Amino acid sequence: MNNERVFDYGYVDKEKKEKGIRTPFQIDRDRIIHSSAFRRMRNKTQVFGVFTLDYYRTRLTHSLEVSQIARAAASILNKKYSLNIDIDLVEAISLAHDIGHPPFGHLGEFIINEELKKATGGKFGFEANAQNIRILNFLEKKFYDSRNNKIYGINPSLKTIDGILKYKIPYSLSDKNKHFIYDNDIFILEKLHGEDFIKYLKKYSVFLNNFENKGIKDNFFGVSRCIECQILNAADDIAYATHDIEDGVESKLIDIGGHFKVNKYLKYLKEDGCFGEDSINKIGKQVDNFFFNLRNIFKITGGKEANRIPVADRQGDSMHHIKVKTDLKEFFSNYISKFILNIDLEERQGGIAKLKSKSKPKENNLIFDIPIDFDDDSYKYGVVWKNGVNLEISALKQISYRLVMENREILLNRYKAENIIRRLFSVFSDVKNLKFYPDDFQELCEFGFYDGFGKDKNENAGFQVMCADYISGMTDMYAMKLYSSLFDARNFSDIPHA
Numbered sequence: 001m002n003n004e005r006v007f008d009y010g011y012v013d014k015e016k017k018e019k020g021i022r023t024p025f026q027i028d029r030d031r032i033i034h035s036s037a038f039r040r041m042r043n044k045t046q047v048f049g050v051f052t053l054d055y056y057r058t059r060l061t062h063s064l065e066v067s068q069i070a071r072a073a074a075s076i077l078n079k080k081y082s083l084n085i086d087i088d089l090v091e092a093i094s095l096a097h098d099i100g101h102p103p104f105g106h107l108g109e110f111i112i113n114e115e116l117k118k119a120t121g122g123k124f125g126f127e128a129n130a131q132n133i134r135i136l137n138f139l140e141k142k143f144y145d146s147r148n149n150k151i152y153g154i155n156p157s158l159k160t161i162d163g164i165l166k167y168k169i170p171y172s173l174s175d176k177n178k179h180f181i182y183d184n185d186i187f188i189l190e191k192l193h194g195e196d197f198i199k200y201l202k203k204y205s206v207f208l209n210n211f212e213n214k215g216i217k218d219n220f221f222g223v224s225r226c227i228e229c230q231i232l233n234a235a236d237d238i239a240y241a242t243h244d245i246e247d248g249v250e251s252k253l254i255d256i257g258g259h260f261k262v263n264k265y266l267k268y269l270k271e272d273g274c275f276g277e278d279s280i281n282k283i284g285k286q287v288d289n290f291f292f293n294l295r296n297i298f299k300i301t302g303g304k305e306a307n308r309i310p311v312a313d314r315q316g317d318s319m320h321h322i323k324v325k326t327d328l329k330e331f332f333s334n335y336i337s338k339f340i341l342n343i344d345l346e347e348r349q350g351g352i353a354k355l356k357s358k359s360k361p362k363e364n365n366l367i368f369d370i371p372i373d374f375d376d377d378s379y380k381y382g383v384v385w386k387n388g389v390n391l392e393i394s395a396l397k398q399i400s401y402r403l404v405m406e407n408r409e410i411l412l413n414r415y416k417a418e419n420i421i422r423r424l425f426s427v428f429s430d431v432k433n434l435k436f437y438p439d440d441f442q443e444l445c446e447f448g449f450y451d452g453f454g455k456d457k458n459e460n461a462g463f464q465v466m467c468a469d470y471i472s473g474m475t476d477m478y479a480m481k482l483y484s485s486l487f488d489a490r491n492f493s494d495i496p497h498a
Contacts, residue, residue: 003024003157004157004158004191005024005155005157005158006137006152006155006156006157006158006161006188006191007137007143023086023088024157025086025088025089025092025157025159025160026088026092028089028092028154028156028157028160029088029091029092029095031142031154031156032092032096032099032136032154032156035099035135035140035142035154036140037099037100037135037139037140037473038060038095038096038099039060040473040475041058041059041060041063041098041099041101042058042060042475043058043475043477043478044059044098044101044102044103044105044475044476045059045104045108046059046061046062046105046244046247057243059098059101062098062239063094063095063097063098063099064095065239065243066097066232066235066236067090067091067094067095067235069235069238069239069340070090070094070231070232070234070235071087071090071094072340073231073234073235073340073343074087074090074231075087076340076343077231077343077344077345081345081381083377083381084377085227085231086228089157089159089163089228090163090228090232092156092160092163093163093228093229094232094235096132096136096160096164097129097132097164097232097236098128098132099132099135099136100128100129100130100132100133100134100135100472101128102126102128102131102471102472102473102474103417103420103474103475103476103478103479104414104417104418104420104421104476106128107414107417107418107421108417108421108472109126109127109128109472110178111418111421111422111425112126112421112425112468112472113125113127113178115421115422115425115429115468116425116464116465116467117176119425119429119464119467120461120464122176123453123454123461124171124453124461124465124468125171125176126468126472127167127171127178127179127180127181127182129164129165129166129167129179129181130167130171130180130181130182130185131472132164133161133164133181133182133185133188134182134184134185135153135473136153136154136156136160136164137152137153137155137156137161137185138152138153139153139469140153140154141153141440142155143155149447151449158191158192159226159228159378161188161192162192162226162229162378163226163228163229164229164232165181165188165192165225165229166221166225166229166233167179167180167181167221168181168189168221168224168225169181169201169205169208170182170183170189170198170201171183173201173202173209174205175209184452184453186198189201193371194371197370197371197372200369200370203369204220204366204369207366208220216366219367220367220370223348223370223372223382224370226378226379227378227379227380227381227382227383228378230382230383231343231383233383234343234383234385237393237394238336238340238393240397240400241335241339241392241393241394241396241397241400242332242335242336242339242396243332244397244400244401244404245294245332245399245400246328246332248403248404249294250328253403253404253407253409253410254400254403254404256291256294256295256298266280266284268398268399269395269398269399274394274398275391275394275395275398279391282388282391283388283391283392283395286388286391286392286395287392287395287396287399290335290392290396293331297324297327297328297331298324338389342385342386342387342389343384343385343386344383344384344385344386345381345382345383345384346381346382346384347380347381347382348374348379348380348381348382420479420480420483421471421479423483423486424471424479424482424483424486425467425468425471427486428467428470428471429463429464429467431460434463437466438470441466441469441470445462445463445466450462450463450466
């Protein structure tokens with residue numbers, strides 16, 4: 001599979017000439033970096049809207065940081081276990097793992113999925129991880145086969161696609177809310193795991209989509225991910241758990257002095273529903289220590305008197321603000337290092353055996369029936385966390401999300417963002433407005449690239465899918481400008497269309 005690409009078409013002869021100069025994964029990485037979809041991530045929301053705090057992290061900077069963390073983790077595991085995890089492959093999938101995210105983050109993802117399902121009667125949905133694959137295979141428009149009138153995107157390696165694929169359930173066999181691959185890409189699952197894998201999914205889809213079996217479904221997702229995808233996922237979690245809090249503190253959206261008076265984080269964890277009493281008790285001390293040390297950087301003790309004392313006097317240092325910034329950087333850097341060093345591996349067969357000893361017969365069958373070759377180097381090992389840091393990371397992610405997303409300014413911006421996406425969808429899902437699209441999308445529509453999605457009576461499912469592709473590819477700023485040009489009567493000036 002190493003040298004096999006998703007499609008046979010492409011610069012095959014050129015790649016043969018390059019043999020020995022760049023590996024297939026270096027080629028994939030370079031194509032991703034040079035793609036327009038990758039560049040657009042610089043103006044796509046990570047946590048804060050780029051229109052609010054444009055010097056904080058975006059999808060692009062987040063992806064670069066995830067890549068650095070994932071490379072470090074893979075290098076450590078290679079040395080520890082004498083493995084040969086390809087670092088260039090890990091870098092490529094890390095850089096591309098958020099390339100399909102729409103404007104305004106997970107909120108935009110949720111809204112586009114809702115609107116597309118509504119417009120197509122539930123036949124099609126939108127999912128950011130699935131959109132990653134769609135962009136790389138089709139929307140990036142790097143290869144055009146004029147003889148067959150087909151577009152093949154950047155034509156990545158199968159292993160690169162496998163490294164990005166977090167959720168190996170087709171939309172038609174999923175709960176249709178999130179975590180699926182598009183039905184048009186089922187052929188990729190067949191190339192990776194064979195037809196038996198599709199039969200397996202059909203057999204267990206009802207069981208997997210039962211909400212009561214959420215934990216089992218999560219186990220399935222974990223077991224069906226290759227080692228590179230698992231490393232990427234771990235790096236992504238580490239970045240979320242640290243960098244989002246760092247940005248929240250820097251922006252003062254997270255008030256370190258005001259939010260943690262009586263272990264408020266425990267309330268958040270209990271409300272989340274993913275943390276039982278035992279888990280909360282296990283990680284309570286770790287999380288408490290995290291925020292205690294974070295508060296200590298600002299010399300906040302928690303008492304009212306401390307907050308009345310001028311910052312410089314409390315610090316006793318004329319360079320207080322600079323010292324706080326450098327201490328914050330060191331603080332989060334140390335936690336990232338701690339989390340990376342607590343990533344470990346176990347052989348999949350041993351991990352599955354543990355599941356068997358704890359699970360019910362139906363779950364046993366689901367895990368043991370999965371038609372994946374666990375002797376394959378990419379699937380032989382599963383990523384595990386030592387010293388309970390997985391619970392600590394999950395807790396920090398949940399706490400930072402609640403603290404930031406409950407901020408009044410963020411809530412107001414989220415309300416505006418939702419209105420922007422829904423109204424744009426209402427305009428661009430109307431076939432009469434085809435001429436509103438950029439030229440390349442008009443050509444795709446007129447030459448039938450979306451006809452494969454079907455047409456029913458008055459409904460044009462293909463056009464609705466194109467609408468989702470177009471809106472999801474927008475940056476936050478572009479979506480705002482386009483919205484303004486459509487709905488603000490004061491704005492009659494032209495805007496460039498990407």
